[in-house]
Amino acid sequence: MTTIEPHTAIEPILDHYGLPVQELLALLHQGFVPRYAFATGSFVERRAGPTSDLDVRVVCCPSSEHPANDRSFRREDLVWCGSTVMTAIAGRAVHVVFWPEDAIDSIRRKITETVLDSESHLPVFTAEQIEFLEEIQVAVPVIGVDGFAAFRDSLDLDRFRSIYAEHLMAAYDQACGETQGPLLTDNVELAAVRSRRAVEAAVDCYLFANGRRVRKEKWRLRELLSVHDRDDQLVVDFLEHTLGGFADRSSDESLRRQVEDRLSWCNDLLLTLQA
Numbered sequence: 001m002t003t004i005e006p007h008t009a010i011e012p013i014l015d016h017y018g019l020p021v022q023e024l025l026a027l028l029h030q031g032f033v034p035r036y037a038f039a040t041g042s043f044v045e046r047r048a049g050p051t052s053d054l055d056v057r058v059v060c061c062p063s064s065e066h067p068a069n070d071r072s073f074r075r076e077d078l079v080w081c082g083s084t085v086m087t088a089i090a091g092r093a094v095h096v097v098f099w100p101e102d103a104i105d106s107i108r109r110k111i112t113e114t115v116l117d118s119e120s121h122l123p124v125f126t127a128e129q130i131e132f133l134e135e136i137q138v139a140v141p142v143i144g145v146d147g148f149a150a151f152r153d154s155l156d157l158d159r160f161r162s163i164y165a166e167h168l169m170a171a172y173d174q175a176c177g178e179t180q181g182p183l184l185t186d187n188v189e190l191a192a193v194r195s196r197r198a199v200e201a202a203v204d205c206y207l208f209a210n211g212r213r214v215r216k217e218k219w220r221l222r223e224l225l226s227v228h229d230r231d232d233q234l235v236v237d238f239l240e241h242t243l244g245g246f247a248d249r250s251s252d253e254s255l256r257r258q259v260e261d262r263l264s265w266c267n268d269l270l271l272t273l274q275a
Contacts (some may be wrong), residue, residue: 009140013043013054019094021142024056028096028143033061035101036144036151040135047226053093056142057135059151060098099132104155107133111156111163125164133160134213161208168208172201172270176263183259188252195262199241202266209273237265 011021028034041055042048107129125133137157141148175198182191203224204214212223221238228235241262248254 010039010142013039013140016043016048016054024094025143028056028058034143035059035061036148037142038136038139038148039142040139044140045138047222053095055135056094056096057132057139058096058098058143059104060100108155111160113163125167130164130214133157133164165205165208168201168205168214172198172205172266175201176266179259179263183256186252188255188259191259192246192255195259196242198263198266199238202269203238206269206273234269241265 010024014021014024028037036059037056039054039056042052043054107125110125110129133155136152136155139148139152144151175194179191179194179198182188182194200220203220207220207223207227208214210227212226213219214223220242221235224235224238246255246258248258
């Protein structure tokens with residue numbers, strides 16, 4: 001087997017796990033032929049904590065030639081079960097996800113709009129495909145270093161970002177519509193519940209426009225804090241609208257005003273993107 005030198009930028013990351021680069025390469029080569037492998041996640045993005053895991057994505061031979069990933073690898077200081085390599089240092093793991101090349105071809109076809117949603121008329125991506133496309137934009141190659149840039153460029157990430165921005169805006173419009181509907185029928189309690197999703201969808205659009213990954217639940221706040229300080233009014237408002245609930249629920253009219261204020265905040269936030 002041809003020896004492939006790893007990218008040197010991966011070495012300090014793996015040192016954190018007590019896992020040498022060559023050991024990682026040996027693990028990734030077991031039982032299949034990797035074309036490319038790249039590290040991603042919090043360490044690559046310089047926001048890792050002391051127990052953060054390392055995410056590695058492996059693009060390998062087509063799935064018809066690819067053996068099952070349920071094998072296990074064990075050594076005195078390493079345990080590989082499924083797709084996770086547990087290191088001897090408690091709380092630290094190397095999480096490996098395999099992507100057969102034919103699955104990557106499917107992503108390319110979607111980016112070139114061969115599969116369209118009947119309502120949005122946009123390509124339909126799964127959550128896993130979106131995550132892969134976001135991760136590969138900030139990645140350190142481990143295997144296939146020389147050809148990695150060309151491989152990444154072949155995915156036309158600029159077009160994906162444009163398509164995904166439209167998806168996010170469509171999700172925001174839908175969330176607003178699902179909030180306005182109950183208001184029109186005086187079902188204010190339901191509108192109040194649904195308005196939180198409108199806030200989350202607006203923040204997703206805002207984060208993506210500011211070059212941040214779109215994540216769910218607690219990760220939204222972390223990404224927002226990477227753009228603004230914790231005491232910034234935008235962060236304070238986001239926490240209030242998603243965690244604080246409504247200050248005054250004494251009457252339907254009061255609750256209606258607060259829901260409408262929440263929707264107005266969402267609209268104002270997205271208007272800042274057009275400034």
